[in-house]
Amino acid sequence: MSEPELHDSEKQSPRLDEKFTKAEVSEVDADVFGNEEGNQIQYKTLSWQFVSFLMIAEIVSNGILSLPSALAVVGIVPALILIVFLGIFALYTAKLLVDFKLNHPEVHNMGDAGFIIFGPVGREILSTGTIIFAIAGTGSVLLSGQQALTTLSNKGMCAMYLLLIVSATTFVLALPRTLGRLSHLGLFSAALITLSGFLAMVGAGINPVPERVISATIPTTFYEAFLAITNPVFAYAGHFMFFMLISEMREPQDAMKAAWCLQGFATTFYAVFSIVMYVYIGNTAQSPILFSLPPAWAKATFAIALGNFIISGALYSHTAALLVFIRFFRRSKHVHSHTVLGWTIWIILCFAAVTIAFVFATAVPIFSYIIGITAALFASWYTYGIAGFFWLHDTYYLEGGYRALRRKYLGTTLAVGTILIGAFICVAGTWVSIKLIVEAYSSGAVGRPFTC
Template sequence: MPSNEKQMEELAVYRTADSEGSPRAVGSIEEREVFGDDKNHQIKYRTLSWPFVAMIMITEIVTGGTLTLPQALAVVGIVPGLILIIFCGVFALFTSLILIDFKINHPEVHNMGDAGYIIFKPFGLGAVGREVLSFGTLLFAITAVGATALLGQEALTTLSSSRLCLMLYTGIFSIPILLCALPRTLNTGLSWFSMVACLSVFIACIVAMAGSAAEPTPNRVVSVTVPSNFYTAFLSITNPVIAYAGHFMFFPLISEMHTPRDAKKAAWCLQTFATAFYAVFAVVTYCYLGSNVQNPSLLSLSPKWAKAAWGLFLPNILIAGSLYNHTAAKIVFVRLFRGSKHLHDHTVTGWLSWIGLVLLMNAAGFVLAVGVPIFAYLCGIAAALFASWYTYGLAGAFWWHDVYYLEGGWPALKRRWFMYVIAILTILAGAFICVAGLYAIIKSLVIAYADGSVGSPFSC
């Protein structure tokens, strides 16, 4: 690493250098903000308050992943499963606070691609870091659109007693996902819809727990701990890991806040609610449905309780899918038009581009969901490759980068040696989750092909 004087000189260059397509890192806070000082613009992005951001975060995180947790407890047992849920929640809170600090230090960051440009720039790999993390963000968001469409398919199938082809249900549900994602700013639609979505997931899960208690599984087996091999255990561990995998949306959300520093209040609200809610739902549902609980867990309820729970869950699934769709489109839109009038004003080019991007992301999610027989495994691979880093591992790199380059180099790191060690462990944890997750998902895919459980594309 460079000496202090050389390091400060490099830092000055780093703070003023720019390259094609990259956010600028100079000027006042307002000038460096993604959407600038948009008070005089026709389209105003920076209007979100922290309570709305908290509700958006809850909507996009506390959704379908919740329904996978009872099965995770069935695989490893109540005690290991509960410890894992709480640990992941605390870890996710820790990393989210670091991400928020990084965003505050770098107002020009709009997404993980921008952040990748910054942390890899000192190593001469800024462009590579930007493209890799941008690709991962888009892939994860698009697969999330497809996953929520399939979850909507499950809901509509249950509510209608399977009267139509499954692919039609997916297409039907994709339409409202598209329409709700169309407003250009989060505060003109999705933030308000998120209020309903938060209430939706809360009431739906309460009804699901009531249904499992009213009609529990006869002769069910409930275990405190369950012995299992590494592959089986880690495959189940991916459920709680993915249940907290929403950090890739934090940068775009904070970019549309009128007071970005308040994002920490939203993060505390999100992780406290999510961790407590996950723990209660997973334990109660598992205790009443037993070791044979399905994934998603609502499929294990009796028909009347399943219909009630799925019906109440629909608004949350819909708005979560729209948020993923909106985020994927917004990342590309900002990349194309950052600093131009098309970003802030009602221009024909701006609106046609925005609508086209929303349609493209929606169509991509739908095609992947119904056209790729291994879509569920693709979602797992995307989560292992990118969510492991976005939610956990990269936070350590963000902390290390800002302390080293903004606070004085090695002396600053030595002064904060404990956090330095924690940052390294965070990076290693992200690497472990990534590698072990890929191993578990790919092995399960090989087994699925071997036993003939992989379906065909575009089938009912």
């Protein structure tokens, strides 16, 4: 009599038992949060709708601010094709990540996934990469918040003090222990960035740039073109949070609904916003694009977007803190109970994440370029490339080895192509970022640390 077929979420990768010791397997052999009935702190409370809002709040935040400048470099047609293609591609890789999570409910973050695919070394690399990327993301939105306050105050206060104000607010908002406690902030944040975008389009339409130049295509070098397309590439760089978000869902099987909502909204909004802003501003479009608006409109749009920047920074720093917290306290009472030690460590971790981001943003003159390097090194894999490894692994270990890979030749081809695309973005993006740093130093554009 044949064995009953298991649901994907019930299957376990035989590779764990084959390759690792029992002690190592025990770290990741069950749903990360388990049965939460009666626990003081319950994580699995998110609906797919609120997961969508959190994703939009985190991903769309800085994405719309830099995209119109890409059109100014390569033209409307190539940029629009790229925005739509990358949106569809990100939806495909999101599907691979969701399937992998459902097959392996023990996965809480990229580090756990790295353990399954590449062993202990993979876990350390992907965990460290997630923390670095999350802190760099925190620093990026802190700088956006500082730019907003600088604009609103007419440069009336030292930029470092403004950055400190944004950082302190971000730290406070990052403190809730679960993403469910941040979910309503996610809804508010998504509404703010959407409203800010629409207001920016209205402002650009009312105040078009005279004698602006609009180009369907613009001949350019590979370096300049790739420098421009890094904006749309990294505008979708939010997959590194997917496993954590799905882990806190009431119904993880609904995760693809959230991914559809995110990518549908982001791709449509990115395309419409970028084209409208470029059509009214032309090839003088700046990054952030809000600086291309008249002062009054820039202040209005920055004022609305400021809340999104702060909440987005809280999500990034929360992610870095949560990964470390779960890594050290997994399966302990401190995860689900209000213990003094648990709360003390949690507050320290949140403070450390925001503080490190603040220090780097103020002490490292080339921090904005370092953000580009971290995005190239990690977002290229977390959003795109590594999803191919997930598909190949589960198809091989859960569906019949090499015969399954040959039978599903189309999926195998797409998975390998995904890995290669991720590798290309990683290498080319890193090269572009390093070249930018060299040019910045040679031109004297690099400032000094801890200055206004």
